[in-house]
Amino acid sequence: MNAYKGQVVLVNFWTTWCGPCIKEIPSLNNLVEKMQGRDFQLLSVDIKEPARRVRSFLKRLKLEPGFPILLDGNGEASKAWKVYAYPSTFLIDRTGTIRYAKSGALEWDEQEVIDTIVSLF
Secondary structure, three states: HHHHHEEEEEEEEEEEOOHOOOOOOHHHHHHHHOOOOOOEEEEEEOOOOOOOHHHHHHHOOOOOOOOOOEOEEOOOOHHHHOOOOOEEEEOOOOOOOOEEEOOEEEEEOHHHHHHHHHHOO
16 A cells, blocks of 8 residues: 555455445446546455456446556455455545445445545545
8 A cells, every 4th residue: 555655545345246336336436537636546456256257347337547446366455454245445544544444335426425535635
């Protein structure tokens, strides 16, 4: 996470077979768009799925160019973050401290959520 020091970072763990994860992705995409120009980074982490499956899944979605997808092919990252439910999301402040953790889907583009994120800048 040192590469993101000084930024607010949202780390979201998900899978292509998780209904709530799929429902949440458009709001994450909208959040990326709304946070443009700020020191904000989304790290979207697919857990234990082949790259081919993830690419096929992503072709159906219309995501912002800045919507990053990382692959946790062996599950080590999700294990290190102690992710046991999908989706799981962590909001990290500029100092690298996890300020919020959420298991389950959320509408990330709702104003109250955006205000909470903006308060960390």
